[in-house]
Amino acid sequence: AQKVTQAQTEISVVEKEDVTLDCVYETRDTTYYLFWYKQPPSGELVFLIRRNSFDEQNEISGRYSWNFQKSTSSFNFTITASQVVDSAVYFCALSATNTGTASKLTFGTGTRLQVTL
Amino acid sequence: EAGVAQSPRYKIIEKRQSVAFWCNPISGHATLYWYQQILGQGPKLLIQFQNNGVVDDSQLPKDRFSAERLKGVDSTLKIQPAKLEDSAVYLCASSLGGTLGAVTETQYFGPGTRLLVL
Numbered sequence: 001a002q003k004v005t006q007a008q009t010e011i012s013v014v015e016k017e018d019v020t021l022d023c024v025y026e027t028r029d030t031t032y033y034l035f036w037y038k039q040p041p042s043g044e045l046v047f048l049i050r051r052n053s054f055d056e057q058n059e060i061s062g063r064y065s066w067n068f069q070k071s072t073s074s075f076n077f078t079i080t081a082s083q084v085v086d087s088a089v090y091f092c093a094l095s096a097t098n099t100g101t102a103s104k105l106t107f108g109t110g111t112r113l114q115v116t117l
Numbered sequence: 118e119a120g121v122a123q124s125p126r127y128k129i130i131e132k133r134q135s136v137a138f139w140c141n142p143i144s145g146h147a148t149l150y151w152y153q154q155i156l157g158q159g160p161k162l163l164i165q166f167q168n169n170g171v172v173d174d175s176q177l178p179k180d181r182f183s184a185e186r187l188k189g190v191d192s193t194l195k196i197q198p199a200k201l202e203d204s205a206v207y208l209c210a211s212s213l214g215g216t217l218g219a220v221t222e223t224q225y226f227g228p229g230t231r232l233l234v235l
Contacts, residue, residue: 004159035223037226042228043206043228043229043231044120044226044227044228044229045160045208045210045226046226047223047224047225047226050223091159091160093159104162104165104173105160105162105224107159107160107161108159109157109158109159110157110158110159
């Protein structure tokens, strides 16, 4: 069975601070994918990134960066120089490739990020 | 490119009433998903379609929930009769799709329908 744990329920930071959102996952599959989604107050889940289990290279996209470490089963997300527009709930999700089904996502419970001026 | 469309955005009903939600996926996407997101939780998959066939409905409460995707494009999710615990956001997502059991794909989500059952 798959499980995703986001231990941080809520984080508050002041604008321009850096913030890291933690994600720890569990799976018995050797091939799997990890995702981060952003859910602003409007409710739509916005896709941010997808990584597969064979690619442990860290990734940077503008102010966003992701640190994937298989040794600790973690896929953490860092926002550098946070902005008010980053305020949202962020979800980490896991999908393992099972024969017969495709793309079943298991989500964590989310981390609510509040960025204030 | 147009995203996933859902309607209505909000719905308030009384318990034991029925309700239906509609979803139109991204054009060309063969796989469609319905998720239930209860307040404070992550989305939970209810049902997954590949074209007009059901791939996974293991977590769909089939005594009251039903879903269809008759022409392999848009889809309807119905609840009949609704219970208080059905209050949630119902999210529709789609992905390109392909051979069943193929590599995991990225899912793109719609804005959701917020349901309140009184």
